[in-house]
Amino acid sequence: MRHSPRAVAAAAVFVVSALLLAGCTAAFAETASEGTHHEPRPVPSATATAVSIPTVNEVSPASGSLSGGDTVTLTGESLGQVSAVTFGDRAATDLTVVDDNTLTVVAPRDATYQPGTVDVVAMIGEQAVPASAELSYEYTAVTPVDRQMQYALAYWKDYNDEEWGDYNPLGGDCANFVSQTLAARGWEPTNTWHNYSGTATNAWAFVPAFDNWLQTVPDVTRLSSDQRDQIEVGDVAVFSWSGTTYRDHVMIVSDVVTNDDGSIDIKLVGHNVDYDFRDFDETVTEEHPGGDAWFYSIP
Numbered sequence: 001m002r003h004s005p006r007a008v009a010a011a012a013v014f015v016v017s018a019l020l021l022a023g024c025t026a027a028f029a030e031t032a033s034e035g036t037h038h039e040p041r042p043v044p045s046a047t048a049t050a051v052s053i054p055t056v057n058e059v060s061p062a063s064g065s066l067s068g069g070d071t072v073t074l075t076g077e078s079l080g081q082v083s084a085v086t087f088g089d090r091a092a093t094d095l096t097v098v099d100d101n102t103l104t105v106v107a108p109r110d111a112t113y114q115p116g117t118v119d120v121v122a123m124i125g126e127q128a129v130p131a132s133a134e135l136s137y138e139y140t141a142v143t144p145v146d147r148q149m150q151y152a153l154a155y156w157k158d159y160n161d162e163e164w165g166d167y168n169p170l171g172g173d174c175a176n177f178v179s180q181t182l183a184a185r186g187w188e189p190t191n192t193w194h195n196y197s198g199t200a201t202n203a204w205a206f207v208p209a210f211d212n213w214l215q216t217v218p219d220v221t222r223l224s225s226d227q228r229d230q231i232e233v234g235d236v237a238v239f240s241w242s243g244t245t246y247r248d249h250v251m252i253v254s255d256v257v258t259n260d261d262g263s264i265d266i267k268l269v270g271h272n273v274d275y276d277f278r279d280f281d282e283t284v285t286e287e288h289p290g291g292d293a294w295f296y297s298i299p
Contacts, residue, residue, distance in 0.1 A: 054078040056131045059120050063138035066146040067233060068109035072137070074122060075102050081124050087137050088118030109233075109255070110139040112276070113149035144185045145234040151184035152177075152252055152269045156276045165198025167205050173271040175210040176200060178236060178250050185234065185298075207247045211238050214296050221297040225284075228264045228295075231256060236296040237268055237280070241288040251278065253295070 056076040064070035072092070074085065080100045085092040092105035103122075110116070117138045122129040141147050159166055159173070164180050167173045179195065189195070193203045193213055202209035214220055214236065223230055231253060239249040251270030254277050258264050266280035284291035 052078040054081065054122075054124060054129045056120075056122050056129055056135060057133070059135050059137060062136065063140055064107050065142040066110045066113045066115065066139050066150060067143065068107045070107045071104055072107050072120075073098075073102065073104050074120075076122075076129075076132070077101055079103050079122065079129070082122045082129060083125060084123040086119075086121045086123065107137065113146070113153040113254075115140050115150070145232075148181045148185035148234050148252070149254065149269075152181045152254065153276060155180070156269050156271070157274050159271070161198070163198075164195055165200065167200070168272065171206070172249075174250050175207050176205045177271040178252055179204045179210065181234075181252050182236075182298075207238065207250050210250060211247050214238075219299040223295040223297055225280075225293050225295070228256075228266060230297060231264075231266060231295050232297065235298050237266075237293050238296070239284070239288075239291060239293045241291045243290045243292045251275075 054077065056074050056079070058075045060073050060075070061070070064072070074082075078100060079102065080097055082095070082097070082103055085095060085103075085105045087108055088111060090108040090111055092108055094106040095103060096105075097103045110118075115138075117136045120135045120137050121131075141150050155177070159177075160180065164176060167176045176195070179193065179200070183189070183195075192201060194201055195204045203213035204210065215222065223235075233253050233256060235253045237251045237253060238247055239251070240246055241248045249270075249272065251268040253266060254269040255267035256264060257267070267277040268280055268283070269276050270278070280293070284293055
């Protein structure tokens with residue numbers, strides 16, 4: 001059984017709290033001394049009340065998508081005060097207390113979209129709720145987007161050039177990399193769009209041709225940068241550093257974060273510059289002032 005020091009400390013806190021709340025009762029015996037007599041002191045009636053220590057017993061289901069979004073149920077005892085649940089180092093969302101012994105959350109994405117197992121910890125404020133057993137959640141590649149992002153986050157820095165080649169000597173590898181992620185997503189090569197042993201068509205490896213080709217793919221929808229509420233992980237972002245119609249760069253959306261104020265942050269993964277979670281707004285303002293971008297929503 002594996003417990004973090006944080007969870008052990010939390011258990012001690014809950015046990016001490018339970019003892020204090022239960023209280024204790026002592027009877028006062030009649031005492032006497034020479035020449036004096038004391039009546040017994042009245043003893044108020046008291047009933048010790050058992051206090052249930054918050055405990056998590058089970059996480060179900062115990063596995064789910066790399067991209068997150070699955071509803072997960074935690075069961076145990078006295079869970080009504082749980083304020084947060086973490087999967088590894090990422091917080092779950094949409095925490096709902098069903099009853100005192102049951103709550104549900106929506107699992108976050110895996111931090112790097114890689115298969116593996118993380119600890120699940122329920123929190124009451126800053127205290128970890130003790131678990132009756134080792135609680136974990138296994139991330140697996142379930143969907144096409146999972147497979148796309150698993151590939152992207154595996155090869156954003158360590159190029160898979162033995163299979164696909166490296167197009168940096170020819171002007172940049174960004175389109176070659178984005179095409180690779182779409183192939184990992186399940187897209188089949190065509191006469192126009194393919195890469196065989198490092199020899200690629202223009203639509204596969206060069207941004208302007210790739211952008212033109214995407215506009216011909218059925219069910220792919222072009223979005224402006226103002227339509228970011230429709231942008232999802234796995235979508236394609238095409239950039240014009242000058243803010244004109246010239247197309248310089250392409251990346252894949254690696255995260256979409258909705259902030260408390262309703263604003264939306266977009267993160268991107270790609271080559272040239274090699275990055276896993278590059279901030280979209282910084283890219284088109286600080287790095288390339290006056291830059292523009294549009295997106296392709298991928299079915």
